[in-house]
Amino acid sequence: MKLIPYLNFNGQCETAFKFYEQCLGGKIGDIMTYGKSPMAEQTPSEWHDKIMHAQITVGDQELMGGDSMSEYFEEPKGTSVLLSIEDAGEAERIFEALAENGTVKMPIQETFWAARFGMLVDQFGTPWMINCARID
Known part of the structure; x- marks a missing residue:
């Protein structure tokens, strides 16, 4: 079994995933637009360029x-x-990269459980927690 977070966006998925690719050093894999999907005829034309499904590793x-x-x-x-x-x-x-144009909820800092921990909501509305475990 594998747990995979699935994020929903209000029209900015492509921009968000390009941002995550840069911030996280990932690689975008599969991307399917509504217009290239089997649902194209049932989808409003203004949504044909929107992302139906995207994957980043x-x-x-x-x-x-x-x-x-x-x-x-x-x-x-x-x-x-x-x-x-x-x-x-x-x-x-x-943390700093994801916080760009977002909202910091808790600045990244040392805590009793972590060498660094911080919370933010990025510019696309995705909440993130960044944790770097304490090595004793």
């Missing part, structure tokens, strides 16, 4: 997502994508 992990049509889109509530990073400097770099 970061290391040996995957993140997936797509654009939800406005009547189905809901902002994330009660969840975050947690990145566990071994190097404190890399944790800070990724």
Whole structure:
């Protein structure tokens, strides 16, 4: 079994995944637009360039997502994508990159459980937690 976070966007999936590819050092794999899908005829023409499904690989992990049509889109509530990073400097770099034009909820800092921990909501509305475990 494999757990894979699936992020929903309100029309900005392609931009978000390109941003995540840059911030996280990942590689975008599969991308399917509504217009190139078997559902193209049932999809409003203004959504043909929107992403029905996208996948990015970061290391040996995957993140997936797509654009939800406005009547189905809901902002994330009660969840975050947690990145566990071994190097404190890399944790800070990724935190700062993801925070660009977003909202920092808790600045990245040392805590009683972590060498670095921080929380943010990125410019696309995705909540993130960045954790770098304490090595004693």
